[in-house]
Amino acid sequence: MKFGGTSVADAERIKRVARRIVDKREAGYQVVAVLSARGKTTDELIAMAEEVSDAPHPREMDMLLSTGERISCALCAMAINDLGHRAISLTGSQAGIMTDTSHTKARILDVRADRIKTALAEDQMVLVAGFQGVSTTSDVTTLGRGGSDTTAVALAAAVGAEECEIYSDVAGVFSADPRIVPGARKLPVVSFDEMLEMAASGAAVLQLRAVEYARNHGVRIHCRSSFDDSPGTVVLSAGETMENPLITAVTHSTAEARLTLTGVPDEPGVAADIFRALAEANVSVDMIVQNEPSSAGGRAEISFTVPREDLRVARGALEPLASRVFKDLSMQEQMGKVSIVGAGMRSHPGVAAKVFSVLGGEGINIEMISTSPIKISCVIASEHVPRAVRALHGAFGLEGPNAAEAG
Amino acid sequence: MKFGGTSVADAERIKRVARRIVDKREAGYQVVAVLSARGKTTDELIAMAEEVSDAPHPREMDMLLSTGERISCALCAMAINDLGHRAISLTGSQAGIMTDTSHTKARILDVRADRIKTALAEDQMVLVAGFQGVSTTSDVTTLGRGGSDTTAVALAAAVGAEECEIYSDVAGVFSADPRIVPGARKLPVVSFDEMLEMAASGAAVLQLRAVEYARNHGVRIHCRSSFDDSPGTVVLSAGETMENPLITAVTHSTAEARLTLTGVPDEPGVAADIFRALAEANVSVDMIVQNEPSSAGGRAEISFTVPREDLRVARGALEPLASRVFKDLSMQEQMGKVSIVGAGMRSHPGVAAKVFSVLGGEGINIEMISTSPIKISCVIASEHVPRAVRALHGAFGLEGPNAAEAG
Numbered sequence: 152m153k154f155g156g157t158s159v160a161d162a163e164r165i166k167r168v169a170r171r172i173v174d175k176r177e178a179g180y181q182v183v184a185v186l187s188a189r190g191k192t193t194d195e196l197i198a199m200a201e202e203v204s205d206a207p208h209p210r211e212m213d214m215l216l217s218t219g220e221r222i223s224c225a226l227c228a229m230a231i232n233d234l235g236h237r238a239i240s241l242t243g244s245q246a247g248i249m250t251d252t253s254h255t256k257a258r259i260l261d262v263r264a265d266r267i268k269t270a271l272a273e274d275q276m277v278l279v280a281g282f283q284g285v286s287t288t289s290d291v292t293t294l295g296r297g298g299s300d301t302t303a304v305a306l307a308a309a310v311g312a313e314e315c316e317i318y319s320d321v322a323g324v325f326s327a328d329p330r331i332v333p334g335a336r337k338l339p340v341v342s343f344d345e346m347l348e349m350a351a352s353g354a355a356v357l358q359l360r361a362v363e364y365a366r367n368h369g370v371r372i373h374c375r376s377s378f379d380d381s382p383g384t385v386v387l388s389a390g391e392t393m394e395n396p397l398i399t400a401v402t403h404s405t406a407e408a409r410l411t412l413t414g415v416p417d418e419p420g421v422a423a424d425i426f427r428a429l430a431e432a433n434v435s436v437d438m439i440v441q442n443e444p445s446s447a448g449g450r451a452e453i454s455f456t457v458p459r460e461d462l463r464v465a466r467g468a469l470e471p472l473a474s475r476v477f478k479d480l481s482m483q484e485q486m487g488k489v490s491i492v493g494a495g496m497r498s499h500p501g502v503a504a505k506v507f508s509v510l511g512g513e514g515i516n517i518e519m520i521s522t523s524p525i526k527i528s529c530v531i532a533s534e535h536v537p538r539a540v541r542a543l544h545g546a547f548g549l550e551g552p553n554a555a556e557a558g
Numbered sequence: 559m560k561f562g563g564t565s566v567a568d569a570e571r572i573k574r575v576a577r578r579i580v581d582k583r584e585a586g587y588q589v590v591a592v593l594s595a596r597g598k599t600t601d602e603l604i605a606m607a608e609e610v611s612d613a614p615h616p617r618e619m620d621m622l623l624s625t626g627e628r629i630s631c632a633l634c635a636m637a638i639n640d641l642g643h644r645a646i647s648l649t650g651s652q653a654g655i656m657t658d659t660s661h662t663k664a665r666i667l668d669v670r671a672d673r674i675k676t677a678l679a680e681d682q683m684v685l686v687a688g689f690q691g692v693s694t695t696s697d698v699t700t701l702g703r704g705g706s707d708t709t710a711v712a713l714a715a716a717v718g719a720e721e722c723e724i725y726s727d728v729a730g731v732f733s734a735d736p737r738i739v740p741g742a743r744k745l746p747v748v749s750f751d752e753m754l755e756m757a758a759s760g761a762a763v764l765q766l767r768a769v770e771y772a773r774n775h776g777v778r779i780h781c782r783s784s785f786d787d788s789p790g791t792v793v794l795s796a797g798e799t800m801e802n803p804l805i806t807a808v809t810h811s812t813a814e815a816r817l818t819l820t821g822v823p824d825e826p827g828v829a830a831d832i833f834r835a836l837a838e839a840n841v842s843v844d845m846i847v848q849n850e851p852s853s854a855g856g857r858a859e860i861s862f863t864v865p866r867e868d869l870r871v872a873r874g875a876l877e878p879l880a881s882r883v884f885k886d887l888s889m890q891e892q893m894g895k896v897s898i899v900g901a902g903m904r905s906h907p908g909v910a911a912k913v914f915s916v917l918g919g920e921g922i923n924i925e926m927i928s929t930s931p932i933k934i935s936c937v938i939a940s941e942h943v944p945r946a947v948r949a950l951h952g953a954f955g956l957e958g959p960n961a962a963e964a965g
């Protein structure tokens with residue numbers, strides 16, 4: 152069971168989480184629970200660090216940030232003990248989450264769950280501080296934003312859990328964001344591949360990395376609400392899914408930006424220079440479009456999108472290449488992206504054509520397009536995103552009996 | 559170097575501590591610094607625990623409380639790195655503070671300072687989270703209130719430090735509390751024995767336990783101000799002190815309470831029953847006075863003092879003994895204590911007589927008396943304490959050139 156920050160934001164909610172864990176135990180399960188930091192704790196700690204340092208040292212940042220989840224776990228363990236049950240809180244290190252030494256974005260190398268297994272065998276409930284581990288050099292590390300989902304999936308794999316339940320303030324995975332599409336449907340089942348595409352294209356309900364880990368280790372994820380008992384969405388491998396709908400969901404993002412480089416010499420290695428510079432600055436590039444020069448010896452134009460928050464860093468990384476690698480750099484800040492995802496798309500041609508015609512019918516200009524076997528993404532102006540999501544959701548008939556109001 | 563909670567209360571102060579540590583390094587020393595939790599952090603964490611639990615589980619309390627010092631250390635390490643120096647923060651566990659399993663009041667069993675020594679050898683400054691350790695069962699433990707002083711002394715012993723500097727908002731050890739006696743003198747040197755008596759009788763500048771540890775391991779302590787560079791007070795073994803004054807200081811406490819049991823049968827084992835019950839309830843009894851019965855087979859009266867905050871617990875522990883062990887229990891809540899401490903007292907009779915005559919001359923009634931070779935303590939009504947401290951400080955001529963205003 153994994154509970155996010157809003158689920159443990161205050162004393163009342165922590166007690167509710169404690170009750171929920173105890174209920175699961177009383178239903179006959181052994182429970183390992185992963186908790187995030189309470190509410191805005193992580194943001195407050197980051198603000199403290201920025202007060203004392205212009206560029207906080209990553210190792211020390213991890214020592215600082217890892218305290219938030221420990222506080223949540225200790226408080227919740229107290230609440231469970233008060234309910235007459237036995238619970239023990241463990242740090243990432245005590246729980247055996249071994250990572251590499253990449254502070255603030257460490258990767259899990261191994262999970263040594265001996266101490267968890269011992270505690271479970273002694274009939275204790277185990278609460279593990281999410282988002283953190285211990286490095287090969289015995290330093291505290293953190294896994295990056297949203298790392299608690301990854302902790303939960305990794306522990307579920309290590310202890311051979313039946314299911315990894317991810318509790319949050321969202322009742323499951325929806326066919327679109329219910330804040331934009333009131334008739335969005337809660338999906339009972341989603342395949343790993345679909346979930347990966349959805350997480351990568353804007354669905355915030357699960358971290359991409361946690362879904363990848365779950366797919367690689369065959370961990371069944373159940374996303375559900377921490378505020379009620381209704382079943383949520385189960386993410387499992389494609390072979391287990393009952394149905395194979397043409398389109399599963401419409402996802403979106405309104406926080407994209409586009410950079411366009413013009414006057415790029417049509418020579419081998421130039422594009423590599425550009426994207427190496429961006430990678431070294433830790434900017435993740437999403438879509439790339441290159442227009443071939445119209446004549447031999449001509450110059451090309453390259454456009455690509457990055458998360459809007461990375462735009463300044465991206466420009467800084469590219470400026471040293473000016474004149475040698477490109478002539479002009481222009482930026483569009485207010486870009487968004489709308490995607491449709493569905494495993495059934497593979498075997499049904501014509502989906503792309505329908506997407507373009509729906510958006511065209513709405514008078515929305517498509518700036519860039521990218522596709523995978525189970526996804527079509529279109530970059531559009533961010534102001535048009537809500538309208539595009541509603542139009543696509545309607546056109547592909549995604550409303551249904553599990554609409555958001557019911558969930 | 560050990561810095562208390564007020565010294566790291568905000569970003570500016572943390573930067574000042576960082577600067578101070580770097581200055582010491584630049585003066586040619588290797589530095590290990592122990593930090594407390596920032597300002598009111600510990601109180602806030604305790605309040606959180608009380609919100610979720612009526613009786614917070616001690617193991618979880620330690621997991622919770624240990625986060626405060628880690629935050630201070632991580633922030634200070636960031637600030638030092640920003641100054642162009644290398645610093646590393648360590649938890650109590652990483653620093654090798656091995657304790658027993660008595661959660662919330664653990665005792666240090668061993669200090670395995672290998673990691674600290676390695677870091678020092680690599681020319682790093684080492685910041686250690688005070689007040690905490692790791693138990694023989696790999697759980698996080700805390701050393702009890704003020705435990706950071708003990709951490710500092712224990713590390714000083716383990717690394718063979720020249721000196722253990724304790725920085726706080728007090729400029730050193732004074733001949734009396736300067737808030738009560740404006741002419742109180744800052745003492746350049748105090749012996750361990752005197753410091754132990756002073757800490758036990760109300761001087762808050764150093765934890766009793768830290769002084770005991772320092773005496774047992776021969777660690778030289780230097781108490782000084784975190785806000786200026788003036789020398790403070792050095793605590794060292796008696797053989798090293800330059801002078802042996804008759805009286806070193808007047809200490810006091812205004813938070814005592816007295817319990818009196820009447821009708822106590824004059825039989826062997828009765829007093830033991832009483833004080834065993836109090837010990838089991840974790841009440842520390844200070845002074846005890848027993849009046850012998852006037853005739854054989856008569857009944858005695860026993861009075862004793864406890865910290866005022868323990869009064870309710872003490873009464874609760876004694877009530878089950880009523881009628882069998884005593885007839886009546888009465889309590890005086892507003893008691894105080896004034897003590898004079900001085901290593902020279904040993905060889906000078908007449909000090910006690912002078913104390914009694916000074917207090918008598920002030921019209922202050924002495925309720926109980928206890929003495930050691932280097933201390934005389936008198937329990938008096940707490941309202942008279944400030945007047946008694948000033949009278950004794952004056953009568954023994956303790957004003958002098960290092961008066962508080964100058965320090």
